[in-house]
Amino acid sequence: MPEPGSLSRSSSTAKPSAASTSNSIAVGAKIRHDIITGVHPPGGKLREAALAKQYDVSRIPIREALRSLESEGLVESRPYSGSMVAPSPIEDAEDLFEIRIVLESATAKRAAKRAAQQSNGEAPDERWRMIRKEINEILAAGDIVIGEERYEDLAVLNMRFHFAVAELSGSLSFVSLLRQISGKIEWLYSLNVTRRGPQAWPEHRDIIAAIDAGQETKAAEVMGQHVRRSRDSYFAMMADRPS
Amino acid sequence: MPEPGSLSRSSSTAKPSAASTSNSIAVGAKIRHDIITGVHPPGGKLREAALAKQYDVSRIPIREALRSLESEGLVESRPYSGSMVAPSPIEDAEDLFEIRIVLESATAKRAAKRAAQQSNGEAPDERWRMIRKEINEILAAGDIVIGEERYEDLAVLNMRFHFAVAELSGSLSFVSLLRQISGKIEWLYSLNVTRRGPQAWPEHRDIIAAIDAGQETKAAEVMGQHVRRSRDSYFAMMADRPS
DNA sequence: GCTTATTGTTTTGTATACAAACTTTCAGTA
DNA sequence: TACTGAAAGTTTGTATACAAAACAATAAGC
Structure with a gap:
């Protein structure tokens, strides 16, 4: 298990995000980084429970991060169906x-x-x-x-x-x-x-x-x-x- | 108390939003409508607890809706400080x-x-x-x-x-x-x-x-x-x- | 054999409860 | 009086627990 969250230097990005929650911001930046670097491959399913365990937070910050990434077009979601990494840009x-x-x-x-x-x-x-x-x-x-x-x-x-x-x-x-x-x-x-x-x-x-x-x-x-x-x-x- | 949520016909808008959660979508549409029609005035504070009571849901869907509205520029938020209606367009x-x-x-x-x-x-x-x-x-x-x-x-x-x-x-x-x-x-x-x-x-x-x-x-x-x-x-x- | 109903599992959606951080208030002092 | 500081109170942020919906596997019927 590669532990995606742990290998990303959270300071590497200039955090252009204007989201809100303290921890959600950090988690969102990590997931964004892991999507861009291919840790989460395009089309791959993003299960909230799994992400919560990987990034060591509860599902709530994960959800907020996914919403933010969705509005950026990096993630696609459907109600009750879950989220997946958007197709490659x-x-x-x-x-x-x-x-x-x-x-x-x-x-x-x-x-x-x-x-x-x-x-x-x-x-x-x-x-x-x-x-x-x-x-x-x-x-x-x-x-x-x-x-x-x-x-x-x-x-x-x-x-x-x-x-x-x-x-x-x-x-x-x-x-x-x-x-x-x-x-x-x-x-x-x-x-x-x-x-x-x-x-x-x-x-x-x-x-x-x-x-x-x-x-x-x-x-x-x-x-x-x-x-x-x-x-x-x-x-x-x-x-x-x-x- | 004007009960903002109750007076909006949720079917009046064509729901262009691509958000995710079932109830969050509805609540988000209502809040958006209430912002556009001035029920929530520009610069007005949007307290999660108050909104939860007004729209008769818990704070979670309210938060998701606020995030969505934030990405649309209708709401502005600061961590631990809360959300407010964006200044008039x-x-x-x-x-x-x-x-x-x-x-x-x-x-x-x-x-x-x-x-x-x-x-x-x-x-x-x-x-x-x-x-x-x-x-x-x-x-x-x-x-x-x-x-x-x-x-x-x-x-x-x-x-x-x-x-x-x-x-x-x-x-x-x-x-x-x-x-x-x-x-x-x-x-x-x-x-x-x-x-x-x-x-x-x-x-x-x-x-x-x-x-x-x-x-x-x-x-x-x-x-x-x-x-x-x-x-x-x-x-x-x-x-x-x-x- | 294929379609379709049904049940069981998985996963998301939401409510409640608690912790953390900001704001305001109110003493106390210069 | 103005200003610093701390403490109470309010509000957001997060974790846990439960409900609802989608998905998958299985079995029944044609």
Whole structure:
């Protein structure tokens, strides 16, 4: 018995979840991690009693975690029938990339718009400066992680970067919508991170440059290109490995 | 004491929720309805014990319902601190409309693309025909409802129409993403349905016409215009009533 | 042999009970 | 009077126990 819960470093993920219960959050993060890393295979049944024993909590936190994962699309449930791991995100890769293209182009555009407003001194937003600073740290951390080839951490940093851009947009709605699909995006990304990661990371600086310059259209375009390249890289990878 | 749960016809909503538990679904739908109709005012605290008594169930289904509503953005929670009704969607109206513009333009575009494939006889998709037929019924039902000025039902039909278009796109990811914000959209829509509803309904036929013709670009454009008009109508309404 | 009813088992759904954490209140002090 | 601090009270978080529904296996009937 592999004891799935015990082998996951709960600190490895940046916990983008906005759930509620203290323990449920931790358990949910563990199960999410174990789904993404394949400990719980796609289509596999998730019995509440078994999970409760594995993660050493009662069924209640397990249920809450499963509800949260269900809303992220990582788990599917039917009343009185139980939960199972969602089919591999490979199935809706095309859709997910298209959603990212339209959503994230919009966030980049809005972020650039706000940047322009900032430089006009219109609104000296402290929160904006904080997030903008955090992005620099994320980018620097990514450079290091790539040098050390710690790709699992790169996947997390990549997610954090895209969330940060969404936060720059100033729209909580966009952030929370992005969060809804972040589970599947990260799942998908982790399948190709060794190939795409090092190539993709420098592109993030181009996105930020356009945002900083306040060029709305260009920011949207660069972000769209970025996601499109991720998509193409993903499908190229799939073509190479038709496993 | 107004007994909030008892005055909601649970059959009035088409239950777009994909939650799980039998009773939790019903309770969640009731609470959602009571939030949208203002029984639970924005910012109001939602105590689990009180809700349990009001809706005559235990705290467990209440909790599950609150989690579901939280993921829809209708409720906000903090660990050990409780839940409250989210601030009125008025706050993020601009964002919600922008999200709808980019998302629903994409669904309309994809639906048109699939329609073109259908007419080429490429894939005789039975499910497509079923949804397409359902749309005709929705449109007809809307005409009747407008004639009778039953605007609450129109809000539901409007939501069903936009969901149906998303389903025509063939992408479950788009549908579930739309579902995530459907609560707030419906909430927002219900504030302006008497004004916008009758005006907006005929536009739906233009959208479907473009989709049926397989004109991707036009379908996206018409859908975008449709949502933009809703947005403008909404803000015009807000300007008239600065309550 | 195949379909269908029936019962037994398993699993989820819900209620109750208890533990943990936050909030508020109220002294006490500077 | 304003502020710090602790303790009571309230509310959420979790565990256990029981009820209801789905699933599976078996047997009866055609």
